[in-house]
Every structure is written in structure tokens, then in C-alpha cells.
Amino acid sequence: MPDGGTGIRPPVRVVVVGAGFSGLAAASVLAGAGAQVAVLEARDRVGGRVLTRRLADGTALDLGAQWIGPTQDRMAALVAEHALTTFPSASVGAATVLWDGRRRDAPPDSAHRLVALLDADAAEVDPAAPWRAARAAEWDRTTLGGWLAEVAADPVSARYVGRLLAGGLLAADPAEVSLLQLLFYLRSGGGSGLLLAMAGGAQQDRIVGGPAALAERMAAALPPGSVVTGTPVRAIGHDDAGVVAYTDGGLHRADAAVVALAPALAGRIGYDPPLPALRDGLTQRMPMGAALKVHAVYPEPFWRADGLSGVSTAAEGPVTETVDNGVPGSSRGVLTAFAYGGEARELRRMSPQRRRAALVDALVAIVGPAAARPDEVVEYDWSADEWTRGCFCGALTPGSWAGYGPELRRPTGRVHWAGTETATRWAGYLEGAVLAGERAAAEVLAAHA
């Protein structure tokens, strides 16, 4: 870019598409380096896949992503930087495992052994290039569901581990997830121990005010006017000279773009010239998960008095997991239930009344009859949200890693790709979103500043 003889280079201009954590993290780095940033967000709010809803009494419910934990260092730093605090997730008392019609306080060894086999294989996967693993081809043509049917000691163990890993981690059915995709994810998050644990793991802490509060502060810390909400980017023109983002309200010219969306959504933007075949093919092969997260709110967390933590996992029934989702400063009891894949779709097909009844029945099975009458039941359907279309994240379909994995982070000229799906550490998590945004920002600065 000419400097008009002043010797002073004008700032690099960057359009960031999406004001989720990945886009906000990218914008923060870019603005910090002196770039001029426009963050264009389709929704009327920032935060992407996080959303906090307050009940009449102030109790905050996190309808989307909600946890941070050990080794998620960038999230911890952002919380501190923006003067927010965390609190430990409630997990006092005994966990419940629903297993073959009975209640246990832990899954049997048969389940642990299956998970241990997968952790061992995950150690052989480079999360930056899973397709290079020696057994990558075998792992990517084998679904978790198919593998469990072969390897599990019994059908209940197969079902439990399938629900816990394909469901609990990727919000998918075991038949939809290849071993390679699962092993990548396990490795990216530091192994099943870290990924599945409450205390000591990815569900350890929550942010006071919800992660939405952090997103709002990250946005507010950008130069005034940087974030434009209610502005879907319809198309991106790009050539050697720069980029143009087209919106219903006009166009934004810049030197580079960071598209901080899940690939499935990034593929729905028009590009001129069109995306290369392989990058476009990636966007066709990374569907978003299907999760149902429902909060049942009670006058108090009655299960604690019974010595129960409210934390459960289940080998059967519509609900795969529950947690005690109470927040400091509120006396209300919040039990949050998760259903995934086929179970989530089945619940969605029900009328709200039937769905509520099915969920309440499931909670009664875990914490007893006092769960039968919640004050409120609160849910949000991320799969129906035009600007998310599923959660927690996108996952590559079986057999796709070798052909399309290398396109996850490869820039298309001046268009750079962020979003938690492109992370190599904590992919699918808020931490991965931030790391991906910062990586994309660094790419832009290296290439165009």
C-alpha cells in the first residue's frame, strides 16, 4: 500500500466475519497490532455459541458453551484481563450412572477399558495433521459405533461409551463419528481425563455472569465502532489487491478477511472468485453436532441434601448427561440435562409438553421424585438458529480427513479461516475458538501488515 511519501504505512484493514469468541479474539490481536478492524456479526449480539439468559430473580442460565478448565490458558487470561471471575462448577456429592436399568456411582471397568484404548490411540495422532497418523486410513473408515460393536465386552458398555464420547464430546451419534475424528478431538483436548472431568477437567469452572459477559467485554475493549451487529456478510470478493465484504447495508473494503465461522456456515457465504474445490468440499463435510441442553429450575438444589451431585451419565434414555448448574448468589437449584444426536432429534420432534415430560422423567430417575415439578424449564435450539445451525461444533465426516483436513487452516488468498473447528488445541471449545482467532490474526499480520 502506498504511503504517500510520508514513510508512515497506513494501518492494515481487516474484516472479521463473526463476533463469536474466535472473531473477537482475532479482532483483539489485530487491533492490538494497530490494524483497523471491522467485525461484522449477523446476530444482534456478540458471543456466537454462548448465550446467557437471566431468570426473573437474576439467576443466570448459560444456554450455550459455559465451562473453562485447566490448560485452557488463553481463556483464563482473558477472564483476568477483562476483570471477570470464575467459580467452580457445583459437584459436591455422588455422581449417578444409569446402567442397564440400574443406578451405579461409577461406570464399570468395561467402559473405562474402552476409553483407555481410545486414549492410547489418540496419543499417536498429531492434532495439526491427523491424516498423517500411521493408522489414519483405518481409523477414518471406522466409525466409533462400528468399532464399539466389535470391541466392547457387552452392548451396554458399547452404548455408554458411544453416548459419552460421540455424544458428550461431539453431540453426534457414534455412527456419525470416525475413530480418526474422535482421536483427533481427544488429543486436541488433552485426553479423556481432562475432557470428561468436572473438577480437574474441562468442566471445572464457570464465568461469573456467563461467558457472554466476557464476549461483551472483549467487544467493548475494541476501538469504538469496530463491531457491527445485525449485519450478515452475504459475499466476500477477494483478489490480489484486497477483499470486499458485501452486506445488506453496504460493503466493507479491507486488505484481508478473517472468517471466524464454523466451516458449514462459512460455506454458505458467496465468494468471488468461488472457493477452490477442496476448501468448498471441506465446508460440505463438517456438519454441526446436534445437542439439546435443557435447564430445569427448582426452588433449591434439593439433591445436594440427598448426597447427590446432580452429575450423571446414562447408558440409556433420552438424556446422556446432567450437571448441577447452580450459580453463586442464587438459591435456585438448576439441573441441566444434555441429549445428543438421535436422542436430541427425537426430543425435538416432540411437542414442548411431551418433551418437558420426557426430560422431567429422566431427571426423576437421577435425583428422585422431587425433580418432577420444576418451576421453569429453559432451552434453546442451536440447530434451529440460522447463524449457528448446531452445536457444540462441526466434525469432519468419516473418510474426509485425508482429503479435506489439510484445508482447515489453509488461507484462500486474502481470506483466512478461524473458528474453533480450525484449532489444534481444544478444538470445539471456547479455548479453541480463541486460539484459532489469534492464529488467524497472526497469519494476517504476517502476510498483509
Added chain:
Amino acid sequence: MPDGGTGIRPPVRVVVVGAGFSGLAAASVLAGAGAQVAVLEARDRVGGRVLTRRLADGTALDLGAQWIGPTQDRMAALVAEHALTTFPSASVGAATVLWDGRRRDAPPDSAHRLVALLDADAAEVDPAAPWRAARAAEWDRTTLGGWLAEVAADPVSARYVGRLLAGGLLAADPAEVSLLQLLFYLRSGGGSGLLLAMAGGAQQDRIVGGPAALAERMAAALPPGSVVTGTPVRAIGHDDAGVVAYTDGGLHRADAAVVALAPALAGRIGYDPPLPALRDGLTQRMPMGAALKVHAVYPEPFWRADGLSGVSTAAEGPVTETVDNGVPGSSRGVLTAFAYGGEARELRRMSPQRRRAALVDALVAIVGPAAARPDEVVEYDWSADEWTRGCFCGALTPGSWAGYGPELRRPTGRVHWAGTETATRWAGYLEGAVLAGERAAAEVLAAHA
């Protein structure tokens, strides 16, 4: 709709999105029933995934879909109705099978046995509801690649059958295709015998002038002004009162819409209100295949004099299949090579020079050294084409049939879905496209006329 007291109902107005065979077939039925039809096509031509290119001497090359065969009755009827004729595909002489470094004239029994096992299972699949098969869950969690690795007598047989079926039928890798998807496809096309054969099968006949000639005549037979090319539909508004299709040049109001696009492309249009979660989820889980189809043109079909048909299949190398693609009235020899999935992507990554060399080497291995110097090599990249994004068709990813298959043909209010992917007979073929378009048209007339 009010009739103003005349007793005459105004004609139903229908917007058809896409002027491929499915959209044109839908429009023909609708117009024939007195509907007022606007076919909006993004490209500057009709025909969708068919494209005919003429060489300087007039030799016609079909760059996309090109064959019709027995039981494809609607295509046969359309050819006759529009006064076109067909000619038999050239297949005089011996076929070649490249197998473990050797040439054979047929694959060994080990390959036939595998295909026979699949045909037997396909007989248990209802192509209108594959998810209802007794073994659907097992079949959809098992990829063809995984199954072959378990069941095939030897690795060459596994590779050959994987390339022939996942590649030759769906332009995918065996690891990308579940058994359920493959069995659906086999059943939809009447079994492997019909699907794979030249004479007596789906590759039996070609249309003089190419299928593009038929598409043009179908379009020309519609009322004047019905087809509007160069007009991508960006969004579709729909409610109880009607639909509105938004284009760069303005909007089209109608009583109903038929979206005659592959689901992956239909998902890239905006909808207001947004598509229901399950229908949107379908569009995320049906990626287009990846095929490379290259025509090598010679002064004459020299292989015929050597007693070779030019028809080949290969267990190894970049090219999975070849055919003699000469046309009546031209003395040129045309050898057409097909590569699929990983092999297609690898060839695409090469420079045009290297790709040409690799392809010509493969042809030399099949028909001898005279193949080394083609006059011309002609290809077209459907995966790079913004309005197609892959071929031959979309295929549901492993584990997706139960959750999303029921959405293939379920209308979204006044928006109806066509495209060959929605067909229950000859899905993926021109015949399936026509059947799907006619089915969607009948739906519209039943619901809105």
C-alpha cells in the same frame, strides 16, 4: 386465492429454482397442468450437471452426465417427445481390467462375490425409506471401506470393489460411504448388474447432440419467458400466503417453490423463516462426490483395431474406469477416463501438464503406446463450479440416514424439494432427476392448485 367472482381460478404460480433436468421436468409438468412457472437458473445455460462441448471438427464431448439405459423410462420418453435420438455406447471388443499389476479381461470371482453380497443386502432396502431396513443401523455405521477390509478375500479385491462401487457409482472414497448409502443406491438403480453394465445397463445409450440438447428442448417447450438464466436465487421467503424468491435482479412472487438443487446447494440459499433444524441438518450431511472425467481425443479409435473396447476398470492407479466415448458422424477416437475421490483430488492438485501426463500414462497402460499422444485433452471441474460443487451427486454421510433421510422429500411449507438426490428410483442419474422433478410438481399441484 380469490377469483373475483368469475368462477375462474387464476393459475397457480410456481418458482422453480434450478434449470437442470429436475427443475425442467418439474416445470414441464407444472406448465402442462396450467401453472404459471418461472424457472430461475444461476448459470447462463440450462442443463445443470450436463454440458456438451464441441471440438473444432464438431465432435461432441459430454463433460457431465451422458448415459441413459434400460428402465430409465422417463428419459427415454423425453428423448422421443423432443424428437431426439440415441445411439449405443461404443463397446465393441474386449474390456480390460488392471489388477495387481497385470491385465485381465474380467475381474476374478473374488470381486464378483463381494458385489453379489452387497446386491443381496440391497434387496432388503426400501429406497423410499432405507432407514427402515432391519439392519439399517449396522449398515449405516459401517463404511464400505471398513467392510471390505474385513470381508474381502484379498486387498486387491477390496480395492477394486471399493473403487468400482464407491467411486464408479458415487464418486467417493470407500471410507466416505456407508453400506446403507451404497445399498440404497444399488437398490435405487436396480442392482449392480443394471448400474455397472454398458449394453443392457445404465451406460447403454447416449443422446445424439448430448443430453444438453434435450435440456435445451425441454426449456424451449415451456411457455416463452419461463426460464430465466443468469439469475441465482439468493433467498426464499415463505409463509402461509406464498413464496418470494429473491435474486440480484429483483423478486419473484409465487404460490409455491420447487428447489431443484442438490441438498448441499439448497442449503446455501437463505430462507425466511430459516429452514427447520432437521432439513438444514440434511443439507450439511450430503456432500457432493468428487469425480474427474477427462476426454483424450485421438485421430481415430485405434484400440478397436487391436480388438479392445476401450472399456476398462482398474484396481490401482489414478484412473478407475475408461470408456470409448466416440460419437456417430465423427471419425475421432475419444477415450474418456474417470478418477474418483482421493485419486481425483490428487490429480487436481497436479499442474495441468503433470495431470495430463499421469492420465496419458494410465491410458497407455490400457490401450497401448498409441495412447501417448492425444490431439486434445478436455476436462471440466464440476467441484470448482460454484453452481454444482461436485458430481455425480450428493450422498448422505455415514450414520445420517436415520436422522436426516426422512427430510429428503418432506416439503417445508410451500417449499418443495426436487433434485436427483431426492429420487427413490435411479437416484443420482438423469432419470432420478426427472422423476424427482415430476414428483415435486405433483406435490405442488396437489397442495396448491
